[in-house]
Amino acid sequence: MQPQIDVRTQxxxxxxxxxxxxxxxxxxxxxxxxxxxxxxxxxxxVATTKILGLKVQYVSVNVNREQLMDTQMVQAILQSQKQLYPAKLTVELTEETSTKTFADTAVIPQLRRFVEHGMQVSLDDVGTGNNDYQSIRDFLPLASEMKFALQNFRVGIQDPQIQEKLRVWHAISREYDQRLILEGIETADGAALSDRFGIPLRQGYYYGKPELLRLAGDPLDFTQLTS
Structure with a gap:
């Protein structure tokens, strides 16, 4: 698990x-x-959310379309939200390729079901790959969060085109009253870029590396993830 930071409250x-x-x-x-x-x-x-329930406001899990439509996975997501309450489970819809194709008209009712059960929807990696505005606009009314990933761009973050994309998605997030998390922040330059755009919600090695979460039955010598 990797921490998500609000720099306003540190x-x-x-x-x-x-x-x-x-x-x-x-x-x-x-x-x-x-x-x-x-x-x-x-x-x-299910095992992980049982531990994290009282620690934070949100716990996010990445789900592609095939997983989103799988009955067993859906039941695990619903059970996890019950365990997390009053914290919320955030379902991050990724663009990972699936073995099956699901139309937006099939995905939207499933996302709406999660929202009705007290969960939130996050749109991952906006502005890169297939996640352009046209591709995700039908999901925007259901989403509470978007994530803009600096690590998806091979050129430096000072590139004007990257900054223009970030400006556009920042504006979209405000239009839909959504949280915008800037992720992939690994250096002070990334933090400075976040400051310049007024984005307080952040994620990346600069703020915290992923850590192992010890589950029941795991060896006692589990240590923090360092690679």
Whole structure:
């Protein structure tokens, strides 16, 4: 899990749950989340949220469209929100490629169901890949949050085009009264950019690296994730 920081209060307001697996090279992101059994992901989500319920305001979980439409995963998400209350589970809709195709008209009712059960919806990686305005505009009325990822841009963050994209998405977030989290902040330059745009909600190595969360049955020597 990685902390999300509100610099106005200098406090952690949420955690994003990050799935990693142990390899000979250490803890690494799976080559494809589609290779991870949904039953395992569902169990991990329920076990993790049971621990985090009273720690923060929000706990975020990344979900692609295929996972979003899976009955077992949906039940795990609903159970997790019950465990987290009064904190909220934030479902981050990612653009990760799925083995199946789901139209927006199928996805929207599922997102609405989550909102009706007290959860929030986040639109991940806006402004990059397939997540342009036209692609996600039908989801905007349901979303409470958007995330703009600096790490998705290979050129430096001082590039005028990146800053113009950030300006546009910042304006969209205000139009829809949504939180905007600037993620992938790894240096003081990224923090300064956030200051310049007046974005207080931030995530990245500059503010906190991901940490392992020890679950029941895990070895006692679990340590913080360092790679």
């Amino acid at each position: 406090s952690i307001f949420g955690y994003e749950l990050l799935l990693k697996q142990w390899t000979e090279a250490g803890w690494r992101v799976p080559a494809s989340f589609l290779q991870v059994d949904l039953a395992v992901m569902s169990w991990l989500l």
